[in-house]
Amino acid sequence: MVNSLVERCFALVELLAPEASAMRLGEIAERLGIQKSAAHRMLTVLHEIGWVEQDSTTGFYKLTLRLAILGQRFLSSTRLTDVCQPALEELAANSAELVRMAVVQGETLTWISQIQGAQHGLKYQPELVATVRLTATANGKAYLATLSDHEALRIALNSPDGKSSVGSVEDFMKDLNLNKKRGWAISVEEAEPGVVAIAAPIALAEGPVVGTVSVAGPSSRLTSDRYDSIASAVQSTARQLGELWPLRMRSGTSAVN
CATH class of the missing domain: 3.30.450.40 (GAF domain)
Known part of the structure; x- marks a missing residue:
């Protein structure tokens, strides 16, 4: 169960990574092949720990710069x-x-x-x-x-x-x-x-x-x-x-x- 959740979270991050613009909840759920409620729970957790942000006007989701910053740190090291x-x-x-x-x-x-x-x-x-x-x-x-x-x-x-x-x-x-x-x-x-x-x-x-x-x-x-x-x-x-x-x-x- 835990491994499945971790895999889904990483799949969500990988899905959002190539997208410069925000993505709606329904599209995220559809492309991941999961229920909207499950996608929403993962997005909520990722939002709380600073990996995902939600547009206050549209409600769409996108990654924050945290992933890019960590990637640059690793590459530099x-x-x-x-x-x-x-x-x-x-x-x-x-x-x-x-x-x-x-x-x-x-x-x-x-x-x-x-x-x-x-x-x-x-x-x-x-x-x-x-x-x-x-x-x-x-x-x-x-x-x-x-x-x-x-x-x-x-x-x-x-x-x-x-x-x-x-x-x-x-x-x-x-x-x-x-x-x-x-x-x-x-x-x-x-x-x-x-x-x-x-x-x-x-x-x-x-x-x-x-x-x-x-x-x-x-x-x-x-x-x-x-x-x-x-x-x-x-x-x-x-x-x-x-x-x-x-x-x-x-x-x-x-x-x-």
């Missing part, structure tokens, strides 16, 4: 962004485009860092969301390509935008195998109109994939004649990040000891 920052800055400077890094969280990716390398002209500024769209973004494709065919297809189809963006299974598998063979993935105006992105997975020496890194920019500037050079630079940075990643682990361990 890992020193992950500090350790990886120089490599990301170098890639951004050399490519003169937007560089982003995401980390593996369960069976998905979460954005944690971005650096704008474009100094002049049109600059790509992505939508401020936490979760990476696995089937439409270069980062998502690069991550899926590190999995077995079965796992990649299962996760892709179960992702929020999976069934609408995967297309045919044959096309998905063809793209997946190509990404596996070359070690990087590309998204040409799939995630956003007018935007091209190239990404590679970040893997530790022991083998596990811990994240992805990408370069993205306007399709008018990130043209096909740049794909190979950008991909090579992204892969090089991914390897560098894979070597740096364990330093963060050891640093955290020594700090505790």
Whole structure:
């Protein structure tokens, strides 16, 4: 009973996390598959402890900034962004485009860092969301390509935008195998109109994939004649990040000891 309640509370928090605007009680209950009374009880508790706030005019609910603040505190304590920052800055400077890094969280990716390398002209500024769209973004494709065919297809189809963006299974598998063979993935105006992105997975020496890194920019500037050079630079940075990643682990361990 307790575990079920805890799971529902976290499911509620995860539901509200991607929503910048408030959500009505009925929609929350419907999307969680529970009764309105049960959803209301959870929202009341979360409101009392400062995780959720209710709009006094509409009665709709949304998360407070407490989750974001705790997330930033945790990220800061890992020193992950500090350790990886120089490599990301170098890639951004050399490519003169937007560089982003995401980390593996369960069976998905979460954005944690971005650096704008474009100094002049049109600059790509992505939508401020936490979760990476696995089937439409270069980062998502690069991550899926590190999995077995079965796992990649299962996760892709179960992702929020999976069934609408995967297309045919044959096309998905063809793209997946190509990404596996070359070690990087590309998204040409799939995630956003007018935007091209190239990404590679970040893997530790022991083998596990811990994240992805990408370069993205306007399709008018990130043209096909740049794909190979950008991909090579992204892969090089991914390897560098894979070597740096364990330093963060050891640093955290020594700090505790």
